[in-house]
Amino acid sequence: xxxxxxxxxxxxxxxxxxxxxxxxxxxxxxxxxxxxxxxxxxxxxxxxxxxxxxxxxxxxxxxxxxxxxxxxxxxxxxxxxxxxxxxxxxxxxxxxxxxxxxxxxxxxxxxxxxxxxxxxxxxxxxxxxxxxxxxxxxxxxxxxxxxxxxxxxxxxxxxxxxxxxxxxxxxxxxxxxxxxxxxxxxxxxxxxxxxxxxxxxxxxxxxxxxxxxxxxxxxxxxxxxxxxxxxxxxxxxxxxxxxxxxxxxxxxxxxxxxxxxxxxxxxxxxxxxxxxxxxxxxxxxxxxxxxxxxxxxxxxxxxxxxxxxxxxxxxxxxxxxxxxxxxxxxxxxxxxxxxxxxxxxxxxxxxxxxxxxxxxxxxxxxxxxxxxxxxxxxxxxxxxxxxxxxxxxxxxxxxxxxxxxxxxxxxxxxxxxxxxxxxxxxxxxxxxxxxxxxxxxxxxxxxxxxxxxxxxxxxxxxxxxxxxxxxxxxxxxxxxxxxxxxxxxxxxxxxx
Numbered sequence: 255x256x257x258x259x260x261x262x263x264x265x266x267x268x269x270x271x272x273x274x275x276x277x278x279x280x281x282x283x284x285x286x287x288x289x290x291x292x293x294x295x296x297x298x299x300x301x302x303x304x305x306x307x308x309x310x311x312x313x314x315x316x317x318x319x320x321x322x323x324x325x326x327x328x329x330x331x332x333x334x335x336x337x338x339x340x341x342x343x344x345x346x347x348x349x350x351x352x353x354x355x356x357x358x359x360x361x362x363x364x365x366x367x368x369x370x371x372x373x374x375x376x377x378x379x380x381x382x383x384x385x386x387x388x389x390x391x392x393x394x395x396x397x398x399x400x401x402x403x404x405x406x407x408x409x410x411x412x413x414x415x416x417x418x419x420x421x422x423x424x425x426x427x428x429x430x431x432x433x434x435x436x437x438x439x440x441x442x443x444x445x446x447x448x449x450x451x452x453x454x455x456x457x458x459x460x461x462x463x464x465x466x467x468x469x470x471x472x473x474x475x476x477x478x479x480x481x482x483x484x485x486x487x488x489x490x491x492x493x494x495x496x497x498x499x500x501x502x503x504x505x506x507x508x509x510x511x512x513x514x515x516x517x518x519x520x521x522x523x524x525x526x527x528x529x530x531x532x533x534x535x536x537x538x539x540x541x542x543x544x545x546x547x548x549x550x551x552x553x554x555x556x557x558x559x560x561x562x563x564x565x566x567x568x569x570x571x572x573x574x575x576x577x578x579x580x581x582x583x584x585x586x587x588x589x590x591x592x593x594x595x596x597x598x599x600x601x602x603x604x605x606x607x608x609x610x611x612x613x614x615x616x617x618x619x620x621x622x623x624x625x626x627x628x629x630x631x632x633x634x635x636x637x638x639x640x641x642x643x644x645x646x647x648x649x650x651x652x653x654x655x656x657x658x659x660x661x662x663x664x665x666x667x668x669x670x671x672x673x674x675x676x677x678x679x680x681x682x683x684x685x686x687x688x689x690x691x692x693x694x695x696x697x698x699x700x701x702x703x704x705x706x707x708x709x710x711x712x713x714x715x716x717x718x719x720x721x722x723x724x725x726x727x728x729x730x731x732x733x734x735x736x737x738x739x740x741x742x743x744x745x746x747x748x749x750x
Contacts, residue, residue, distance in 0.1 A: 255271075255285075255288060255305070255306075257269055257270070257271050257327070257329070258329040258330070259271075259272065261329045262328065262329055266421070266422070267328075267362070267399065267400065267422060267466070268399075268466050269327070269329065270309075270310050270325035270326065270327040270328075270329075270360065270362070271310060271325070273325050273360050273397075273399060273466065273470070274310060274312070274314070274323055274325050274360070276466070276467060276470045277316065277323060277358065277360075277470045277473060277474070278314035278315060278316055278321070278323065279314065279315045279316060279317070279318065282314040282315040283312055283313070283314035283323065284312050284313055284314065285306075285310060285311070285312040286311055286312050286313070286346075287306070287311055287342050287345070288305075288306045288310075289306075290306060290307050290338050290342055291303065291304065291307060291338065292304055292307050292336050292337070292338050292339075292367075292370070293337070293338065294336060294337075294367070294369055294370045294373065296369050296370070296371070297369045299369045299370075302331070304330055304331045305330055306327070306330070306342075307336060307338045307339045307342065308326060308327050308330040308331050308332075308333050308334060308335075308336075308339050308363075309324055309325065309326045309327065309333070309335075309339050309342055309343060310324065310325050310327060311323075311324040311342050311343060311345075311346045312324075312346075313346075313349075313353075313355075316473075316474055316477055317474060317477060317478060319355070319477070319482055320353065320355045320482075321355050321356050321357070321358055321477075321482075322346050322347070322349065322350035322353070322355055322356070322357045322358070323357075323358045323359075323360070324342070324343050324346055324357075324358075324359050324360065325359075325360035325362070325399075326339075326360065326361055326362045326363045326400075327362070328362045328363065328364070328400050328401075331367065332363065332364035333362050333363035333364060333400070334363060334364050334365060334366065334367035334368075334374075335363055335365070335366055335367060335374060335377050335378060335381075335406065336366075336367040336369075336370040336373065336374050336377055337370055337373040337374065337376055337377045338377070339367070339377055340374070340376070340377020340378055340379075340380050340381045341377060341380055343359070343381050343384075343409075344377075344380040344381045344383070344384040347381075347384035347385065347387070347388050347394075348384055348387070350388065350392050351384075351387060351388050351391050351392055354391075354392060354482070354483035354485075354486075355392060355482055355483065356392055356393040356394070356395065356477060356482050356483075357388060357392060357393070357394045357395070357413075358394075358395045358396075358397065358473065359394070359395070359396050359397065359409065359410070359413070360397045360399050361396060361397065361398050361399060361400065361402045361406065361409075361410060362399045362400030362401070362402075363400065363401065363402065363406055364401060364403070365401075365403045365404045365405065365406050366378065366404060366405055366406070375405065378405045378406070378408075378409070381409050382408060382409060382412065385409055385412040385413060386412060389412065389414075389586075390484060390586040390587075391483065391484050392482070392483045392484070393414050393415075393477075393480055393481075393482065393483075393587070394412070394413035394414050394415075395413060395414065395415045395416075395417070395473060395476070396409070396410035396413045396415070396416045396417065397416075397417045397419075397469060397470075397473065398410065398416060398417065398418050398419065398422075398423035398424070398425050398449075398459070399419060399422055399423065399466060399469075400422060400423070400424065401424045401429075401443070402423075402424060402425045402426075403424070403425075403426055403427070403428070403429050404427065404428070407425055407426065407427060410425070410458075411458070414583055415460045415461065415476065415535070416452070416458060416459040416460055416461070417459065417460070417461045417462075417463060417469050417472065417473060418448075418449035418452055418453055418459040418461065418462050418463070419449055419462075419463050419464075419465065419466055419469050420448075420449050420450070420462065420463070420464050420465075421444075421448075421449070422449070422466065423448060423449040423452075423459075424443045424444070424446075424447050424448060425447045425452055425458065425459070426443075426446050426447030429443065429446070430442060430443050430446055433446065449462045449463075450462065450538075453536075453537075453538045453539060454538045454539060455539075456539075457536060457539040457540065457572060457575065457576060460535045460536045461535070462538060475533065476533065476547075479533055479547040479549075479554045480547065480554065480587060480589065481587045481588065481589070484586070484587060484588075485588075486587075488553050488554045488588075488589065489553075490551070490552040490553050491549065491552030491553075492552070493552075494528050494529075494549065494551060494552040495528060495529040495530075496528050496529055496551075496722070497529060498722070501524075501525040501526070501722070502525075502719040502722075503719075504521070504525055505521075505522065505525035505526070505718045505719055505721065506717075506718050506719055508521045508522055508525070508718070509634065509635060509658075509660065509718075513635065513636070513662075516562040516563040516564075516566060516567075517562055517563060518561065518562075518563045519544055519559045519560065519561045519562065519563070519567075519594055519596065519634075520532065520534075520544060520561075522559075522594055522632075522634060522721075523544070523548065523557060523559060523594065525721070525722070526550070526632075526721050526722040526725055527548035527549060527550055527555075527557075528548070528549040528550060528551070528552065531548045531549035532546055532547075532548040532557065533546050533547045533548065534546035535547070535580065536576050536580075539572065539576060540564075540570070540572035540573040540575070540576045541561060541563075541564035541565075542560065542561055542564035542565040542566070542567055542568055542569070542570065542573050543558070543559065543560055543561055543564075543567070543569070543573040543576055543577055544557065544558070544559040544560075544561045545557060545558055545559075545576055545577065545580040547589070548592075550592065550725060550726060550729060551726045551729070551730070553590075553729065554589055555589065555590045555591065555592045555729065556580060556581070556583070556584030556589045556590065556591045556592065557592055557593075557594075558577050558580060558581060558591065558592070558593045558594070558645075558646070559593065559594035559595075559596075560594065560595060560596045560597040560645065561596075562596050562635070565601070566598055567596050567597050567598065567636075568597065568598055568599060568600070568601045568641075569597060569599070569600045569601065569615060569618070569641050569644065569645075570600075570601040570606050570611065570614075571606055571609045571610060571611055571614040571615075572614075574611070574614040574615045574617055574618050575614055575617065577617075577618050577621070578617035578618050578620070578621040578748075579621075581618070581621040581622055581625055582621050582624075582625070584625070584627060585621070585624065585625035585626065585627050588627055589627060590627050590628040590629070590630070590729055590732070591625065591627055591628070591629045591630070591646065592630050592631075592632075592725060592729075593629070593630070593631040593632070593645055593646040593652070594631075594632050594634060595631060595632065595633045595634065595636075595637050595642070595645045595646075596633070596634045596635040596636050596637075597636060597637060597638065597641040597642065597645055598636050598638050598641070598667065599638045599639045599640070599641045599666070600615050600639070600640055600641050600644075613749050613750075614749075615640070615644060616749040617748060617749055617750070618644045618645070619643070619644045619650065620746070620748045620749060621748070622644070622645075622646045622650045622651065622652075623650045623651055624746060624748075625651070626651075626735075626737035627735075628653055628728075628729055628732035628733070628735050629646055629651065629652045629653050629654075630652070630653060630654050630655075630656070630724075630725055630728045630729060630732075631645070631646045631647065631648075631652045631654070631655040631656070632655075632656050632657075632658075632721055632725070633655065633656070633657040633658065633661045633663065633703065633712075634658050634661060634718075635658070635660065635661055635662065636661070636662050636667070637657075637661065637662065637663045638662070638663075638664060638665065638666050638667060639664075639665050639666055642663060647711070648710070648711045648712070648713075649711070653728070653732055653735070654713040654714075654724075654728045654732075655711065655712050655713050656712070656713055656714055656715075656716045656721065656724050657703035657706065657707070657712045657714075657715050657716070658703075658715075658716065658717070658718055658721075659703070659715055659717065661703045662697075662701040662702075662703075663701065663702075663703055663705070663706045663711075663712075664696075664700050664701045667701075668693050668696045668697050668701065669693075671696055671700075672689060672692055672693045672696060675692070675696075676688075676689055676692055679692075703715050
């Protein structure tokens, strides 16, 4: 097969076949359906021979394990999707479901093939249907390696992970020309739907990469952390690295003396997971929380954490969506969940209320409650109000909840509580000492984790340096966890 490779190179992009070869282990890719051609006879299409109908499909191996891969070829009819193009991809996904392996799609297309009319839309519909069938059965990864507009955005939108590449990726419902004609707004493709827009602002892309080569390396790395199909066991690594003494010392020094001061929760994650194993998802979006994967004693776990270095770790609409989606992914593939809690509450104010913080926050509660995987929670500092409940508390089905000695678990912080309980006294300067005394009383008697421990809401109050030990032993104990407590129903109705 001859490919128009130079045409892509002139645009600073790799060709579809080069992308596949960069992604797969050497000499493992096998192309299928290369002989497929379109059957359109409108607008001169009957005279056009479009090789492999503009998309290369096949299977190969990554890290020695089988994968299904397709790559749209922009040099062939702009990579446009027609009926046969869509059916080729849909057929590949169906085969991946049957063969139980991940599907990786490399998107580089001008969108629907206009000449094919409703047949092109049928091609998209067949593709979307297979995307949904595959969801929760086999992982689906989308790489945006060029334009992706209109109906084309919804296939990646259904998949589990989206990788975007700087200066190459474009992802939008309607392109700049349509935006200008309808809204009279001049905007570049990059500002409308470039890699940084979707990794930082919309949250559509979970990963942003500087180059294509870096992107394919990151995809290969991700596949080392996740099961390759529903039911695939997470195998424990034969060898692990963990500097116990160094990290036990460091974890004791992370929390600032000032309880209002922020810190990066990634430091805590690094101190309890295997050395250099944390692989973050959606790192640039909703920075008030952290999600990703890591290895604990050689086994993959899903990580969810509030991050006090971003907006104090408060839960807003974006953080709620980010957390709920990650929890549901991990639960779908039986990846244990490790949650770190330092949360002052759900964000207050009219802006987030009008955006639907109730609806978005409810997703977190729903996702954790619905999940049946092993769940271990560590409260490092603050756990207030509804956010305490939402962040995988015992009440939502956490198997074990551990709290550090200085952590605070309450309806709200001392300042807010005293402001409500002793509003009259606060207004009287002569009662300042009494108010201060009540504030200390609240901290010592209400906020301490010992109260929650007495009620059985906390499994154990542990010192920071003991965290790794408790996590490892807890997940080891929960390894064969089975959950039979399911009421009779088709499925629930998650707030979306």
